[in-house]
Amino acid sequence: MIDLGDLGLDEGAHLLIKRALARDGRATVSGTSPSLAIDVPAWCRARGHAIEAVSGGFAITAGPDRWRGAERAGGDVPVADPPPRWGLAARGALVEIGAPELDLPLAIWADEAARLYSQAAAAQWDPATAIPWDAPIDHPDEVEDAVVQVMTYLIENETAALLVPVRFLGRLHPHFREVMQLLAIQAADEARHIEVFTRRARLRRRELGLSTASGQASLATLFDEPDFAIASFLLAVLGEGSFLALLWFLRDHGPDACTREVARLAAQDDARHVAFGLAHLAHQLAREPALRDRLVAAIERRHAALAHTAGLNEEVFDALVLLxxxxxxxxxxxxxxxxxxxxxREMDDGRRLRLGRLGFVRDDAARLSALHTRNFM
Ligand SMILES: [Fe+2]
Ligand SMILES: [Fe+2]
Incomplete structure (x- = not known):
């Protein structure tokens, strides 16, 4: 027996009825709200509950369980192959039958994703305050030109590093929440890198440097790759892996404090991107040994596709020397x-080391590293 007092159904009285039905499957309801005699039967009919008038109120019997057939969308740990019918449901949620299916077919996982995401969230930096934008620039004009050329090259490479994973992110099943979050924050990292490199390039110059056909050809091959494991092998493990050495080089040899600091901070972020690429591939190789041959084929294919291009443009190489x-x-x-x-040489050492960590024997690692694009990314 529930006495609603003068609380109307339009004021939250239905919570009391729901609670009683959930607990006992039936309830007798009374109250003094003037619209109760209309609202309670209508509310019950809409929800499939049986209702009859009794003296002083209504007797309600709960209808069929609305959540019958609902399905738990996994638990703490993701399942390997979540069905499309789970849609956008949070992992672990109870999903009602009939939710729309979304075309989010990609299953991407690494146990390290959660840890790397927390690390990334804690390590976000603000370009406005983290960089000494006002630090003196007193090197010769041509050294500044070299800085601008290198920054121009970095920006287009960072753009590829942003867009390539994001294309996969847009098709990732949300069941893999930690990977989704990590790829999102990784995109934010690259957005910052693009910002600070652009800003550094324009500190003393209105125009940016040269973007070459061969550099862009190298990056374009990353967009052609439909398989996330292969794309992250080429981009994260080999490309961003090589870029780490380049950013450390700029951190150590940059002619001004601002250049050194943008490179240092970008390298810190990119080290996480490389770590995730490695973790994902190690996870995937353990489940799918045949992936190893596909990785090898991918490097060879990319090498063949780029064989006719010039590789790293002379402008960038010379700019690095001058800088x-x-x-x-x-x-x-x-x-x-x-x-x-x-x-x-350091880039090559790094690639061989990472290939070794993925289980490639020394000779294979050396051969594959040598086939990596001369554009570095
Ligand atoms: Fe980056
Ligand atoms: Fe990156």
């Missing part, structure tokens, strides 16, 4: 040139 030299003195140029040669 590291800091001036035109022959001794400085020799130092800058040696530093860039060391950089290319």
């Amino acid at each position: 590291a030299a800091g001036g035109w003195e022959p001794a400085a140029l020799r130092r800058g040139h040696a530093a860039v040669i060391a950089l290319v």
